[in-house]
Amino acid sequence: MRFNRFHSRLVIMPLLVFSFFSGNAQDGYSEYLKFSSDGLLTSKVPALISFRKDADIANLGKRHILGFEITVPFAQLRQEMDSIEKGAVSLHQVLSSPDRSEEDFLKELLYDQAADIRMAFLTNWDANLSLPKATTGHDAYAIDTMFIPQSISVYNNLLYLLWNHKVPAGTIIKDGEYYIMMKGIKDTLYPQVIYDPEDPANLVFRFDLFGNNKKKVMALVDQNKLIEFQIMKKSKLKEACINWFNKLMKEPDFHRQTLDTVASFLMANAARFIDVDSVLMRITEERELGDDFHADSDNTNLNMIVNKVIGNPELYLNSGPYDITNIESVSYWVTSWLWLTGKNITLNPFNFTSTNKVPNRDTLKISNRVKYFARDIDSSVTKVSARHFTSEVANFKVLNDSLSGSKKDQETLQKQLKLDSAAKARYASFQQVSSILYKGYLLYSFTKKSNFTKENYRNYYDSAQNTLPVREKLDLNYSESDNEFIVYHNLPAGSKIIVVGNYSPIIEKSIVTKFWESSMDSTSLTSFFTNIGSAGINLNELGSSTPGKVVDKLATGENAAIFKKAIYASLLSDSSDRPYDSSIQHAYELGTAVALIDSLNLINHDQNKLAFDRQYYKLLRGIARSFPVPDSLKVTRDSTPNYMSQIYQVSSPKPAPSQYAYKIEKITKKDTSIIDTSAFNIGKRYRLRLSLGVEYTFNAISQITADTAGGKFQINNTYQPIHSIIALKLYPFHGLYLQDRSFRPRDLLSRTNLLLGVGFPNPLDNYYLGAGIDILPGLTVNGGVHFNRLNTYTIQSDQVLQQGSYLSTHWFFSLSVDPELFIQIFKTL
Amino acid sequence: MRIYIFCLLLMISGFSCKKQNKGDAGGSNQVIGNVFSVNTFEGDGLPQTVGNINLFIRYLPKSPDSIQFDTAYYLYSVPSGPSGIFTFTNLNSDSSYQIFAMTSIMDSSGQDILFSGHYTITPKPTYPEEYDAQLELTVDQQAQNGIQIVAKDVNGATLSGCTVCFFTSQIVATDTLCQYASFVMTSDSYGRVLKVDLIANTTFYVDATLGADTTGAPIFLKDIAQPVTVKPAGIAPLPMTLN
Numbered sequence A: 001m002r003f004n005r006f007h008s009r010l011v012i013m014p015l016l017v018f019s020f021f022s023g024n025a026q027d028g029y030s031e032y033l034k035f036s037s038d039g040l041l042t043s044k045v046p047a048l049i050s051f052r053k054d055a056d057i058a059n060l061g062k063r064h065i066l067g068f069e070i071t072v073p074f075a076q077l078r079q080e081m082d083s084i085e086k087g088a089v090s091l092h093q094v095l096s097s098p099d100r101s102e103e104d105f106l107k108e109l110l111y112d113q114a115a116d117i118r119m120a121f122l123t124n125w126d127a128n129l130s131l132p133k134a135t136t137g138h139d140a141y142a143i144d145t146m147f148i149p150q151s152i153s154v155y156n157n158l159l160y161l162l163w164n165h166k167v168p169a170g171t172i173i174k175d176g177e178y179y180i181m182m183k184g185i186k187d188t189l190y191p192q193v194i195y196d197p198e199d200p201a202n203l204v205f206r207f208d209l210f211g212n213n214k215k216k217v218m219a220l221v222d223q224n225k226l227i228e229f230q231i232m233k234k235s236k237l238k239e240a241c242i243n244w245f246n247k248l249m250k251e252p253d254f255h256r257q258t259l260d261t262v263a264s265f266l267m268a269n270a271a272r273f274i275d276v277d278s279v280l281m282r283i284t285e286e287r288e289l290g291d292d293f294h295a296d297s298d299n300t301n302l303n304m305i306v307n308k309v310i311g312n313p314e315l316y317l318n319s320g321p322y323d324i325t326n327i328e329s330v331s332y333w334v335t336s337w338l339w340l341t342g343k344n345i346t347l348n349p350f351n352f353t354s355t356n357k358v359p360n361r362d363t364l365k366i367s368n369r370v371k372y373f374a375r376d377i378d379s380s381v382t383k384v385s386a387r388h389f390t391s392e393v394a395n396f397k398v399l400n401d402s403l404s405g406s407k408k409d410q411e412t413l414q415k416q417l418k419l420d421s422a423a424k425a426r427y428a429s430f431q432q433v434s435s436i437l438y439k440g441y442l443l444y445s446f447t448k449k450s451n452f453t454k455e456n457y458r459n460y461y462d463s464a465q466n467t468l469p470v471r472e473k474l475d476l477n478y479s480e481s482d483n484e485f486i487v488y489h490n491l492p493a494g495s496k497i498i499v500v501g502n503y504s505p506i507i508e509k510s511i512v513t514k515f516w517e518s519s520m521d522s523t524s525l526t527s528f529f530t531n532i533g534s535a536g537i538n539l540n541e542l543g544s545s546t547p548g549k550v551v552d553k554l555a556t557g558e559n560a561a562i563f564k565k566a567i568y569a570s571l572l573s574d575s576s577d578r579p580y581d582s583s584i585q586h587a588y589e590l591g592t593a594v595a596l597i598d599s600l601n602l603i604n605h606d607q608n609k610l611a612f613d614r615q616y617y618k619l620l621r622g623i624a625r626s627f628p629v630p631d632s633l634k635v636t637r638d639s640t641p642n643y644m645s646q647i648y649q650v651s652s653p654k655p656a657p658s659q660y661a662y663k664i665e666k667i668t669k670k671d672t673s674i675i676d677t678s679a680f681n682i683g684k685r686y687r688l689r690l691s692l693g694v695e696y697t698f699n700a701i702s703q704i705t706a707d708t709a710g711g712k713f714q715i716n717n718t719y720q721p722i723h724s725i726i727a728l729k730l731y732p733f734h735g736l737y738l739q740d741r742s743f744r745p746r747d748l749l750s751r752t753n754l755l756l757g758v759g760f761p762n763p764l765d766n767y768y769l770g771a772g773i774d775i776l777p778g779l780t781v782n783g784g785v786h787f788n789r790l791n792t793y794t795i796q797s798d799q800v801l802q803q804g805s806y807l808s809t810h811w812f813f814s815l816s817v818d819p820e821l822f823i824q825i826f827k828t829l
Numbered sequence B: 001m002r003i004y005i006f007c008l009l010l011m012i013s014g015f016s017c018k019k020q021n022k023g024d025a026g027g028s029n030q031v032i033g034n035v036f037s038v039n040t041f042e043g044d045g046l047p048q049t050v051g052n053i054n055l056f057i058r059y060l061p062k063s064p065d066s067i068q069f070d071t072a073y074y075l076y077s078v079p080s081g082p083s084g085i086f087t088f089t090n091l092n093s094d095s096s097y098q099i100f101a102m103t104s105i106m107d108s109s110g111q112d113i114l115f116s117g118h119y120t121i122t123p124k125p126t127y128p129e130e131y132d133a134q135l136e137l138t139v140d141q142q143a144q145n146g147i148q149i150v151a152k153d154v155n156g157a158t159l160s161g162c163t164v165c166f167f168t169s170q171i172v173a174t175d176t177l178c179q180y181a182s183f184v185m186t187s188d189s190y191g192r193v194l195k196v197d198l199i200a201n202t203t204f205y206v207d208a209t210l211g212a213d214t215t216g217a218p219i220f221l222k223d224i225a226q227p228v229t230v231k232p233a234g235i236a237p238l239p240m241t242l243n
Helices: A054-058 A074-085 A091-096 A102-112 A114-121 A153-162 A236-250 A256-269 A276-284 A300-311 A327-337 A365-385 A390-405 A407-417 A419-430 A509-524 A526-533 A555-572 A579-588 A593-601 A609-625 A819-828 B002-016
Strands: A032-036 A067-073 A126-128 A172-175 A178-180 A192-195 A204-207 A227-233 A339-341 A343-345 A432-445 A457-461 A483-492 A498-503 A636-638 A642-648 A658-667 A672-683 A688-695 A702-709 A713-718 A724-730 A751-758 A767-778 A779-796 A798-817 B029-038 B052-058 B076-080 B085-090 B096-104 B112-121 B133-139 B145-155 B163-167 B183-186 B192-196 B202-211 B222-227 B234-242
Touching: A126 A724, A126 B085, A204 B112, A343 A819, A419 A432, A483 A498, A483 A658, A498 A642, A688 A751, A688 A779, A688 A819, A702 A779, A724 A767, A724 A779, A724 A798, A751 A779, A798 A819, A819 B112, B029 B096, B029 B112, B052 B085, B076 B085, B085 B096, B096 B133, B112 B192, B145 B163, B145 B202, B202 B234, B222 B234
Parallel strands: A032 A067, A432 A636, A432 A642, A457 A483, B029 B133, B145 B234
Antiparallel strands: A067 A204, A126 A227, A172 A178, A178 A192, A192 A204, A227 A432, A339 A343, A483 A642, A498 A658, A658 A672, A688 A724, A688 A798, A702 A713, A724 A751, A751 A767, A767 A779, A779 A798, B029 B085, B052 B076, B052 B096, B096 B112, B112 B133, B145 B192, B163 B183, B163 B202, B202 B222
């Protein structure tokens, strides 16, 4: 009977659902974004993943590059496997084999229902990449990251590993210090399950989109975008169960309708069973149990009880629109719809219900409840005592009256009648098929010309884990044209980051000027080297972090026993193509109804009635206290990620030059905490700069002046290859960025300038047109053409007949600084 | 990038303007030289530096016939130093020049002899140590005239210390006395007498005597009343043989 087999607590596979994103890397370079099993990011996110050229993309498959890794502790796996044992087993199944233990049924369940279990364990490795729209100039994009591995095999091998604490021979590929247990076969892409002997507490599931030989489509995506990725955990088992349940509930099935009748009856009379058992226990303590009552065999006793119920339907189940007095039909559906879970018999395989199934409970007044309680107790006691307990009726009534009249009992009753909030939560939790573990961002670029750089991408991490730094970048400065992003990772659900900042104007001075000023103050080169040194590259760009390890008590006998039961699932490795629905239909048709009825008929009505009734009340109490079967289940998906990345872009346009002092605050439901307080300068991009300096002209020609003063003719030659120069520098590309403190420019074009200048003395005779570069911002070298106006004379007999001029052109080289610095130098000299 | 190309073109265009008319003193070449005089008509004939005179420079005339020592048409002049060194600067490298000078130098007899000379040069870059031009001034044959007397004996040997008398009248010249002579001069160590700046076309009758004077002292050799006509320009030679 497969169709009615449920698991109240479904095995949620630790194999989580990932989206995968990959960036390029150099040969031999690999990096994985690592997550814990609940989605916490435990490794750094690269500041920028860039594809330099098309060849990088083409060669992606040959490289071992970025991937995702998820680390699942063995303890969690064991816990989830424990839920198998607690799953509900059809009472019908149990009763059909009285001598088998519950554990045996679980084994059978796992073993025989290979197809169902396989289906149920099917875990969808779902990629969810939110890609930006492709714009013109790029092809459409697609990243094929949809994995549907039959991960039951992975899981079973994992269990096998857990059980034996060693890897089965023939399935191990020793790769370095890791044992790779599983790899993809045929067309299925499996994650690598990596067991590290050095870390026996955890298993690692690794996904390499481009690390295998699978052909993946990775088309160009428009540059300069953020990719949003989600890591999703999805339970196919839940989804399959819910779908199956809903389909079954929609069928106009006689059994289904009968079940409703039973449920209605039981719920309407729920109060009468409350605490009856304890009362009866007290009453019957003095009695001996009958010889036929098998104290050690609950199954046998259950058989007796159920048969008693079924055998006297008119006594207990005499209401409702349907004829349920037919012994065969009743025995069939009752046992088929009753469940054994945790040695408790329940009406509902789930440990929850939908709220609309208990409409009347909460509306009852306390007084009515007490009245019903008393009435039901009286009725029960009357019925029981009529058969067995005549001499004890009086005592029972006294006890009952004292109990029913007490305030305590009223409260107890009220509490029992309410559908507790935990059940509501379980109801909601079960229907939640998928949840997002992490929703994050990755910054990538496909070209060199990216607006994104490592410099303007500030990574922050939630420091709760104490394994990752709060932030990576510190003292970088920005320009007004930069895009500035503050990205915060590992933000827990329900939290958010806000950035509060303000701009304050600053006076920008070039590094050269600053150096001069500082060296004039301290007359030391220390400050210079300090300033220059601070302009170096932050080498601490990538690091690694290792989460703490917990030694796992894997090999203890207790745990091993648990796994031993679960390991049967691993034996179900033969592939069965039976569809889920057809297997249920198969089970339905071939149900062992006849055999069950036969077994029920074996029950001896003359057995010890005291024990029987005790179990009978226990049964009914369990049924009454169990939640009614929900009407229907609905697949829900939680769209709130456990952890997420939040990106914040500093508002633009930004005033420049200015200093931006900001405060990052993390706001949770409870409080607000300051993550970081810092400030950075926003440098202006100067298109025009004035500079003063000196120039040297190559192959300069002397300026001549004809002098006829005093009637004496004389030609004066003035040779002046060096001029002071005052120049206007034009930065046509990005503009000069004074915050840059390094000889190595952020971008060369920002320091490239065109020069227009005049020379001193004789500014009207010396013009300069050149191009150059700022060695440091404020210290400029230029070269170009020196236009030198030279005099011409028409001379005759020591007399100047005519005077003119022409432009002479020469190459020049100039060295210039900021005007303020030039003036200071001049003063010093 | 566009603006860079524009500026590059602007620079190139700047260099294309290199062949400009630099005027008469726009060159960078210079000529350094010295000036000296050589008198072949009297004295010892050795070069003598000529200091503190004006030297003139002009473009070389295209026709050699037009060479004139015309001090009214030149570019400019520079003075020579005390030792005759002069410098012309700012000369164009692609032009040929002519340096010329004219000056009067007093000889031993107290006459101002007019000297002149010119030097044609294509200026080249030089260093101050190099004397690129050697301007030799000789007795001007065009701007002055004169008569040169060379007194010799019958054997052709020059006679020093001869008394040379210039007469405008042949009758007076027949007298051995120089009492009525226009000029009386004495031959130098090589028997030469130079008399310049005479009225053109005048015919002089020259007496040359050795060993006699106006007081009647004995005369060893004589040659009297040799006629010579003064040219408009140039030195007219008159050889005399004393018997």
